[in-house]
Amino acid sequence: MSVCRKPYPSDVSDEAWSLIVPYLLLQREDAGQREHDLREVFNGLRYIVKTGVPWRWMPNALPPWAAVYQQTQRWLAAGCFEAMVDDLRAVLRGAVGHKAERSAAIIDSRILRSTPESGERAGYDRAKRKKGSKIHPTGSVRTAARRSRQLTGLARTAGRLSG
Numbered sequence: 053m054s055v056c057r058k059p060y061p062s063d064v065s066d067e068a069w070s071l072i073v074p075y076l077l078l079q080r081e082d083a084g085q086r087e088h089d090l091r092e093v094f095n096g097l098r099y100i101v102k103t104g105v106p107w108r109w110m111p112n113a114l115p116p117w118a119a120v121y122q123q124t125q126r127w128l129a130a131g132c133f134e135a136m137v138d139d140l141r142a143v144l145r146g147a148v149g150h151k152a153e154r155s156a157a158i159i160d161s162r163i164l165r166s167t168p169e170s171g172e173r174a175g176y177d178r179a180k181r182k183k184g185s186k187i188h189p190t191g192s193v194r195t196a197a198r199r200s201r202q203l204t205g206l207a208r209t210a211g212r213l214s215g
Contacts, residue, residue, distance in 0.1 A: 096120035
């Protein structure tokens with residue numbers, strides 16, 4: 053690590069950082085306007101995601117919350133996390149002998165039960181005799197449990213951020 057501080061459990065490892073840094077570089081690493089180390093900014097983002105604390109509660113040992121927040125918004129706008137997750141998914145699928153892109157998806161529907169407060173927007177499914185809103189979740193053919201075992205903590209973090 054390039055910083056002299058006690059590492060947080062949420063800090064990114066050297067091995068993971070070497071894989072992520074190409075996705076996060078929106079400008080040269082030696083750019084003049086960069087005030088904070090990019091790795092420390094990413095560590096700040098990971099701290100927020102892992103602990104769930106508000107932005108303004110970021111510890112003083114990490115870069116200021118505003119710097120981490122602004123850089124996160126730039127990464128989100130540039131699609132950095134989506135690109136990272138897409139490439140990781142392709143690598144993981146290739147490692148188990150599948151094509152890089154999915155060839156099938158499961159489309160299902162279910163009724164999300166409504167409450168009296170939901171009022172008129174809730175419908176009624178006569179076949180199932182249930183009142184509520186119909187939702188259509190989609191997913192990969194492979195089960196979610198198997199997929200979650202294959203994805204690293206980094207990919208899950210990036211997936212949550214990219215929404």
